[in-house]
Amino acid sequence: MRYALCSMRSEATDALCAMRYAPCAMRERITKSMKQELKRIEQEALDAIKVVSGLTEVKTLKARYIGRKGVVTTLLRRISSLPPEERPDTGRLANEVRKRLEEAFEKALQAFEADRGEIPAVALDVTLPGRPLARGRLHPITQMTQAICEVFQRLGFEIVEGPDVELDYYNFEALNIPRDHPARDMHDTFYISENIVLRTHTSPIQIRVMESQSPPVRIIAPGKAYRVDYDISHTPMFYQVEGLMVQENISFGDLKGILTTLVHQIFDEETSLRFRPSFFPFTEPSAEVDIQCVICRGAGCRVCSHTGWLEVLGAGMVHPAVFEMVGYDTERYSGFAFGMGIERIAMLKYGIEDIRRFYENDLRFLEQF
Amino acid sequence: MKVSLSWLKDYVTIDVDVVKLAEALTMVGLEVDALVDRYAYLDRVVVGHIVEIAPHSNAHTLSVCRVDVGNGIRPVVCGATNIKQGDLVPIALPGAQLPSGHTIQVGEIRGQVSEGMLCSEAELAVGTDSSGILLLPGTATPGIGVAAALGLSDTIIEFDLTPNRSDCLSVIGIAREVAAILKTSLRYPRLKLPPGETPIEKITSVIIESPDHCPRYAARVVLDVQIGESPSWLQERLHSVGLRAINNVVDVTNFVLMEMGQPLHAFDFDRLAEHRIVVRTAREGQAFTTLDGAERTLNSDMLMICDGKGPVALAGIMGGLESEIEDDTRSALIESAYFDPITIRRTAKRLGVNTESSYRFERGVDPDGITKALDRAAQLMVETAGGKLASGVIDNYPRPIPERVIEVSVKRTNRLLGSRLNQEEVISYLKSVELNVAPLDKDRLRVVAPTFRVDIERPEDLMEEVARLRGYDQIPTTHPLSHVVASPQDKKLECRSRLREILTGCGFSEIVTYSFIGKDACNKLLLPDNDPRRQMVSILNPLTEDQAVMRTSLVPGLLATMYRNSTQRNEDLRIFELGKIFLSPPTADRDELPEEVQMISGLWTGARYDRTWHLKGEKVDFYDIKGIVDSVCAGLNIKGLRYTPLDSPGFPYLRLGHTAEVYAGDELLGAVGELTHEVLQNFELKQPAYCFDLNFDRLVHCMTEKKRARPISRFPATTRDVALIVDDAIEAQGVLDYIDGLGEELIGRVEIFDVYKGPPISRGKKSLALRFTYRSYERSLTDSEVNRIHETMTQKVLKQFNAQLPRRSA
Ligand SMILES: [Zn+2]
Secondary structure: OOOOOOOOOOHHHHHHHHHHOOOOHHHHHHHHHHHHHHHHHHHHHHHHHHHOOOHHHHHHHHHHHHOOOOHHHHHHHHHHHOOHHHHHHHHHHHHHHHHHHHHHHHHHHHHHHHHHOOOOOOOOOOOOOOOOOOOOOOOHHHHHHHHHHHHHHHOOOEEOOOOOEEEHHHHOHHHOOOOOOHHHHHOOOOEEEOOEEEOOOOOHHHHHHHHHOOOOEEEEEEEEEEOOOOEOOEOOEEEEEEEEEEEEOOOHHHHHHHHHHHHHHHOOOOOOEEEEEEEEOOEEEEEEEEEEOOOOOOOOOOOOOOOOEEEEEEEEEEOHHHHHHHOOOOOOEEEEEEEEEHHHHHHHHHOOOOOOHHHHOOHHHHOOO | OEEEHHHHOOOOOOOOOHHHHHHHHHHOOOEEEEEEEOOHHHOOEEEEEEEEEEEOOOOOOOEEEEEEOOOOEEEEEEOOOOOOOOOEEEEEOOOOEOOOOOEOOOEEEOOEEEOOEEOOHHHHOOOOOOOOOOOOOOOOOOOOEHHHHOOOOOEEEEEEOOOOOHHHOOHHHHHHHHHHHHOOOOOOOOOOOOOOOOEHHHHOOEEEOOOOOOOEEEEEEEEOOOOOOOOHHHHHHHHHOOOOOOOHHHHHHHHHHHHHOOOEEEEEHHHOHHHOEEEEEOOOOOEEEEOOOOEEEOOOOOEEEEOOOOEEEEOOOEEEOOOOOOOOOOOEEEEEEEOOHHHHHHHHHHHOOOOHHHHHHHHOOOHHHHHHHHHHHHHHHHHHHOOEEOEOOEEEOOOOOOOEEEEEEHHHHHHHHOOOOOHHHHHHHHHHOOOEEEEOOOOEEEEEEOOOOOOOOOHHHHHHHHHHHHOHHHOOOOOOOOOOOOOOOOHHHHHHHHHHHHHHHOOOEEOOOOOEEOOOHHHHOOOOOOOHHHOOOEOOOOOOHHHOEEOOOOHHHHHHHHHHHHHOOOOOEEEEEEEEEEEOOOOOOOOOOOEEEEEEEEEEEOEOOOOOOOOOOOEOOHHHHHHHHHHHHHHOOOOOEEEEEOOOOOOOOEEEEEEEEEEEOOEEEEEEEEEOHHHHHHOOOOOOEEEEEEEHHHHHHHOOOOOOOOOOOOOOOEEEEEEEEEEOOOOHHHHHHHHHHHOOOOEEEEEEEEEEOOOOOOOOEEEEEEEEEEOOOOOOOOHHHHHHHHHHHHHHHHHHOOOEOOOOOO
8 A cells, every 4th residue: 555645755664565565475485495594594603603712713704604605695696586576575684684794793803803902904093083062161250150159059048149230329338338438449430320330349239138138148149340440450340259147146257167168168178268357348347368379378479479378358247337227136136248259269260360361252261161 | 558667666666577577467457568678779789999080081070980899890980079099989880770760871971981870878868968979987898788888777568558547547556556466565756845935826826617627727836947958867767658858847747747647737827818727618619729730620618728818728638839838938837637537538539639648637537636746746847947936736626526435345245256255355455556445344345445546436346456456367267057948949040050051062152241332332233223222321430432331232242252253263153141231221210220131142153063074164054043042942941932034123133034033922032043244244243143142031931840751652653754845935833833733633743854945846936844753642553544644634734835745756
């Protein structure tokens, strides 16, 4: 039976049709005997291969069965004497047997060759490059941010975000930096209008979170920040990660503990930390955190200006004025906050000298990560 | 802030190495930026021995010396007359740079080679004598550094102070911290005022008309001064901190400024109209010339020091040209005042000036230090410039700065710090920096903050004092005890990480570009005039014109990146960016924040596969980039994904006929297609590029959880192929949707496996080859059953799309 619609038939369908319409019983018998013979020969050869004991023996056997004067080869030649309608069927079987035997012999040969360390006649230049599957990279800043966030997620911190274009109130005032405070000099700010700025740090996220939820708070907030600055160690846009933990009985010692954990996980357990007093209007006490120079291990080098220390973090206990601003009970709760520049950490970790590389997006740079 | 070690030693005994001291200062919060050898500039000035001196053959006022400089004899031409053979003199060798800025070179003077310069005290800035060459003591060895020969050695300590520590903007302020660190006491300078004659009230007066801006103003007058050079010790102190010596009266005010942190100003008393001072705000628009010669326009918020007629100084910032101390000045009025920090800061900002004086007033000076500094200056002025002090002092203090009394609990201190200090220890730390402390009970302390510590207002400020003086490293490192609460799953974060995984898996690398771009970006993207993306958020003070507005599309960043890489011959790119765009609020409210929308956009240009020896030269096309969007949407499991030919005006930068809009149901996710030639040209790009531009927030909205697993059929599938000759305009999706709509349950899937145009198919037609897979979950399908369904399907499709079957070949 044929179906008219089928304009593209597969080979298998053709073969199936041919078999089904074989005309004569007698011819079938002749064919059958040749097929039986082929199957017998195949089994005989396979059995023989199993018991060979050397390379020469395999070669001899191979010649006997599928060599130019071998048994299977001879049988194949006889197919032309069969009636035309039986030729395809028997021919296919003969070829299949031949192929299976070739594979079996090849396998046996390889086994003995491998034993003797011989190189096969047809060898590939295995030193040519493999066929590549394209692999994209995540931007090094993304990788570094993820690594830092993962440490805090393991510690049970929640990831939150906030707007890049921010109200002066959240960026400064709620963080205890009033309009005419000299601390504003620490931030070269991009202004959108009198009351709107590009956030100069990720700290406004602290305020937004505390305004919307009551303690306990445990957050980590990555994001972009902006300052009017451009040189080998400053770009007008950069990334920060901000952390905040507020609940009852949080101490400065706890802050030291959490940041020590972070540094040990991002760099290594051998990297020591140094906390020294500093000033941020939104924390009190405030600290700058230095890590032992990862380049010279504290001996002093160009990267650390021969001090053996690298400044990587700003931190401190949340200032009571900030708590008052968001309506937290300053008697009951305490907390710490910290912030760090992602580029700085990535530069130290990956040995990058110029921060501007991150935003040039030269593929030769990006593909190294 | 800079101080010299030797100046510090005037007030505190320092018996530790300066490097150790610097480290200790850093660890109490006064970060030391650098330690600089005060006499490093004399490195190439050595002791020379004049072995021969002879007249210059071509100039009778010059002589030629042969000078032994330790490692050889050098010829030096010199004009001084106070030297003779055998003298030891300082010689500046080639390469030396003198304080005047002059660099010594080997040269010829009237035909005579000169390999250095013999110097005077003044030329080396080690004294004031410029009359002749400095003669060194006979014990000096030729070749050693002149600083060593003169026994000069000092270190300049440079601080990077935080804005809260205005008390440390003086040598005494730093010395106070040093004393606390070294557990020793501070020696204040001894004040001894000369007796005055004329009572000050008789000769001058001070009226404060703006007490809010000027809570305190004090003055003294020194009569009959002799203006001249300051003594060398005074010049030396000023030089050591980088200040220039001007004259004895001005130098004294600068000295006291550096010593005590109180900015002072000296007026030429005789040039003050009516010999009196009035403190008031300026008239709007008034012009005033400051002593740097700049004419400045004032406004009514600015505080001025005036005489009987008009302004003579910009209060707390800079004096006026008119009342400056000059060589002929005969009497001086010394001003010492407390100005409101905010007033000074606003004025300084507005006028764009920043002086040693404004810097300190902005941060807050010591209100009780006003008269001490005034007395100190009066004393030094009489000592250095002669003259007679008018008796008495004018001290107007209309708005007394209140004393700050703070109660602090030791228990709370320990709780916040995580420390275990007892009350005695806390008291001793606070007392070490001159805080006035008294215990109220076993726990609480009453602390009166000294007036110079303007940063101490709350108990927490005292806790920080305790912590920093004890040393942060002495506070035990602990781990917080906390409740275990899982934070909620965040769909955005989930979507973002899935997108990053999918796209990097597809060979796309992530880029990060600036959030601000040039104003012309919209023109370059050919956005129509009414496109909302043209309403950009502008930065008032951009760094450069191409970073002047917040981006409203990620596409310019992709194209700029493509351009940058093309100039570096990276011509095959697969990049994406995941970031925000900023859309202006529709209202004109100036305090409304823009809408921040997250986008995910990618670009593919150049080769389809990484170039290797296997594959050469195949270029990316529309279906490649569409395949990426397919993968993204499959990875996010977006339901109802469909593509339609570009139709909306939202994507004018993409090529008509080569771009599809991407929908999830009725929600427009974005577009995928080829960038137009014109846009590429606008970005100076030559080679075709394909891009997808999708709204991340909408992807998050349409993202669904992984499907539920379905059982796999135990029964074999059967396929049937059919080729349809249809009109070229028929969309493949339409055919597939039609078949899908027929709802035949036994169809497992239908796929397009070939599309062909050209002979023998007539023009305007194409052949679409479909493969149907039939499968049942309940039984094996028989051939005849499958054939019957397939026949029905085929006939319906043929009819629906007016299609033909290909002519059967023989
Ligand atoms: Zn180092």
